[in-house]
Amino acid sequence: MQSKIIGALLGLAAAAGIQAAETALVYEFAVEPGKAGVFAEAFTQLQNTEIAQDRKAQIQLQSSSFNGANPATHRVTVLYPSLQEFETWMAKFNGSQAQVAFQEATSSVATPVSQYMANPLKSWGEVSSADQTWDIARISVTNPVAVLQGLDALMAAPDTQDFPGQLWLVQVSRGQASPAGHVSHEIVVGYESLAEMETWMDTLVQTEAWSTWLGVAAQSFTITNRYHINWLTAFEHGYTLEDFE
Numbered sequence: 001m002q003s004k005i006i007g008a009l010l011g012l013a014a015a016a017g018i019q020a021a022e023t024a025l026v027y028e029f030a031v032e033p034g035k036a037g038v039f040a041e042a043f044t045q046l047q048n049t050e051i052a053q054d055r056k057a058q059i060q061l062q063s064s065s066f067n068g069a070n071p072a073t074h075r076v077t078v079l080y081p082s083l084q085e086f087e088t089w090m091a092k093f094n095g096s097q098a099q100v101a102f103q104e105a106t107s108s109v110a111t112p113v114s115q116y117m118a119n120p121l122k123s124w125g126e127v128s129s130a131d132q133t134w135d136i137a138r139i140s141v142t143n144p145v146a147v148l149q150g151l152d153a154l155m156a157a158p159d160t161q162d163f164p165g166q167l168w169l170v171q172v173s174r175g176q177a178s179p180a181g182h183v184s185h186e187i188v189v190g191y192e193s194l195a196e197m198e199t200w201m202d203t204l205v206q207t208e209a210w211s212t213w214l215g216v217a218a219q220s221f222t223i224t225n226r227y228h229i230n231w232l233t234a235f236e237h238g239y240t241l242e243d244f245e
Helices: 002-016 036-047 083-093 097-106 144-156 194-204 208-220
Strands: 023-031 057-065 074-080 110-125 133-141 166-174 185-191 221-237
Touching: 023 036, 023 083, 036 057, 036 074, 036 097, 036 221, 057 083, 074 083, 110 144, 133 144, 133 194, 144 166, 144 185, 144 208, 185 194
Parallel strands: none
Antiparallel strands: 023 074, 023 110, 057 074, 057 221, 110 166, 133 185, 133 221, 166 185
């Protein structure tokens, strides 16, 4: 059984033509009510330090909502071009004054909830940091190749050529045990606003392409959790979401 799972994952990687180096690190926090400003200020102060800027990465501060059993209210998402870049920076950051200052500023207002590592498999639509609202489906996949092929078919269909946002399929490589259950992949969709998302979905759900995708989804994965995140701020240390693609 294990060999079949590994074979399927390797098949998905080959089918997607991925570069395994690109990595997203997600750190979730439960921030106390009324203390979001304190947490955001500490985050900003950290990003303005010399050591925080001494790396190639994009760092996003996000708020999280409608996330069910997950108590996290905020997320820090870091996009790196490679694990080596992450490792090199952490060697400098661990034990630094910048790390101590951030921990001291946030320890009384925020509690770590979880952290996980993910790798992009494929994206569709226009990758752009202008998208500030994100719809995330965290899923436990039984047939990863079918998921990729199903999304390819959905996004290539005539019905979806006016898609206004961006869609990502990512693989959770570490930290699959989430507060809401096991997660192997995420389907992440970015929009400029909730209004844009609503308008698009009103159209999409009436199409044959969407009906076909639902059939693929029903046979290929179960949804562990689904929620929204909003970008609050982002810092680009020589690296952007567009580079991550």
